[in-house]
């Protein structure tokens with residue numbers, strides 16, 4: 035199953051602003067926590083699936099002649115929101131999966147849609163794509179395929195827009211089904227979408243935040259309820275009316291495209307959060323493909339690159355079990371109940387007598403209190419490469435000292451179990 | 455409008471990038487490029503010291519935005535025609551004018567702000583216009599956005615605010631816009647370019663005839679018809695001609711020149727200049743949209759034909775309300791203030807109105823918000839028979855209501871500057887009123903005038919009219 039998940043990932047720049055990541059220039063005190071915390075949970079679920087690429091359709095790359103696909107391998111620039119430049123001035127650097135972009139583009143063209151590849155290296159990626167991708171994966175270490183929103187709703191009608199999005203979804207599905215890549219599809223949009231036309235003096239003043247209109251709220255709840263029931267076809271059937279009545283940002287076609295590409299999932303969607311941003315209604319939702327929660331073991335072993343354990347692990351049953359166990363340990367990291375730090379140390383320990391690769395980790399800022407457990411692990415006979423691979427596999431965003439300590443400890447346990 | 459017209463030239467130019475990036479691929483695109491050159495010469499001849507652009511390709515949501523970065527520099531790529539190449543630019547922006555314009559707009563009740571950020575995405579239309587109209591940054595420029603929701607009154611007030619800021623300047627003002635705006639929705643070879651439909655072509659010709667005759671206000675008056683006839687509805691209305699006419703003086707007395715007209719990927723693109731005539735006088739009928747100050751009550755959802763209806767009822771949906779409720783909108787920061795915490799007005803007036811640094815309150819009585827009960831009792835019953843009442847309680851209730859309104863307006867009692875008090879029975883009530891008044895106002899030391907009057911509109915004995923610092 036190459037499509038491993040779909041995500042409704044709205045892009046109000048306010049959410050990035052309130053999070054204060056290093057890439058964004060303006061700084062906030064707080065704001066929109068319900069949505070941001072929901073996003074954090076979705077991020078965890080989706081990244082745990084280890085996607086190879088994120089394919090995102092954004093309403094703010096508006097094209098009037100066909101659907102366009104980013105097709106430059108690396109794009110680096112500064113994204114300034116034209117509407118809220120006071121909140122969002124973000125320096126980004128992204129990798130684009132150009133091969134996948136080209137495949138998607140040619141499939142869409144073969145399906146009779148108007149298309150274009152965006153090959154200009156000076157191009158600035160729209161802020162909708164940047165916001166959604168940041169909120170899903172702030173480390174930016176997964177390649178992106180960016181798709182534009184072809185605004186047929188303006189030139190023809192919402193119904194034409196819908197048909198086009200359905201066809202684009204079908205073409206996307208065909209490509210991804212034949213692909214080995216594990217892909218997350220992202221519909222970058224709010225639900226109901228009327229802004230207040232005035233901004234409060236403190237943009238993150240939450241006493242001023244509420245939905246613009248009760249009718250919009252009711253519509254949003256109606257759609258979310260259908261998502262929770264796994265009624266994707268009903269959602270798509272209702273989309274033109276919803277878009278008109280709730281003045282929804284689904285007018286970009288992103289959500290119809292995503293549900294069509296996922297062949298109208300019937301499993302209940304996971305709704306992480308709903309909240310208003312300057313009056314608009316926003317839901318953070320995922321559709322996780324049940325059978326594809328994790329990478330196959332062989333891929334997992336490849337990703338660890340354990341030369342020392344090598345084929346034994348990939349082939350042997352016992353090795354497989356061991357690997358499964360270790361993967362669980364590594365993946366669960368600080369989430370288990372054993373997360374309290376056992377690594378307190380008063381004086382700064384020496385790292386110069388450690389193997390080079392591990393010493394480097396400490397040079398790059400790994401907490402020195404971890405020297406002791408690392409040395410203990412090495413003394414216990416854990417291969418250096420295995421220890422290194424286990425630590426490096428902890429996603430950078432979760433790199434707390436407690437979590438690293440725990441992974442070290444669990445690696446030792448796993449190693450001893452394996453040897454026994 | 456002032457008799458000294460700061461506008462020395464007006465005009466319109468298209469913002470689609472072909473005349474800049476590939477003029478030689480199509481005779482019409484080249485003609486447009488040449489048209490730009492003639493408009494450039496017209497700007498030089500006019501003696502303008504400022505070039506102001508109103509760009510339909512720069513949408514804004516929170517009021518209007520005005521560019522105020524002195525030297526914005528970037529390599530721009532159009533989001534649609536990125537294949538035509540990049541456009542490096544460095545412009546010279548008149549930041550002080552931008553600030554003045556924004557302040558003037560605020561003073562006229564509009565939401566407006568300047569943008570001064572490295573990397574702010576200046577729209578393709580403005581980039582094309584500045585590159586072709588003012589290639590060497592010979593004169594400084596200013597750019598104002600086009601609000602997607604705004605309609606006529608707001609656009610006229612914006613134009614008047616631009617004029618407020620122009621004192622002592624000579625300004626050339628250009629709209630960045632197309633006439634008919636229907637693009638082809640498939641890729642075409644340059645040779646295949648034509649106006650999208652015969653209907654669009656007829657309308658464009660008519661508009662160009664008007665503009666050639668200098669009948670700018672007539673074209674502005676046609677804006678709603680133009681929107682319904684030849685505009686793809688991406689925004690609420692077709693606004694640029696409202697802006698241009700209002701900023702130039704709302705008349706039909708111009709020397710108009712159509713320098714070029716050609717299809718641009720299906721749209722109708724024209725370069726036009728308008729030189730103001732001498733002693734131009736507007737000959738307009740009464741026009742209710744033509745206001746001087748925007749009242750800030752634009753309510754996009756409640757007043758719009760697009761107001762959302764509740765979704766159809768279903769077992770899964772919560773019960774739908776019989777009708778959509780009016781949208782609540784935070785009113786702090788508005789020119790006018792109304793608060794549910796003060797008694798409902800008994801006429802068409804707000805609780806307070808801010809003008810500059812001052813806050814003017816409508817007359818405030820003792821009635822209680824919500825119930826309309828009168829502390830200390832009414833002065834007469836519903837038949838008109840006199841009742842006994844407590845002036846001290848009424849006066850205290852007046853002061854409490856004033857406190858609530860001031861605080862809802864971002865001010866407070868200690869900022870009161872002047873009080874006018876109205877009593878229906880000076881002989882009976884002055885003493886009690888004066889005592890309660892002193893308890894609060896003694897330390898504030900506002901100026902005060904107390905007046906005896908025959909009656910107030912509800913059965914109350916006292917009302918204050920207050921001016922405070924905002």
Ligand SMILES: [Fe+2]
Nearest residue numbers: 045093162283
């Ligand atoms: Fe958006």
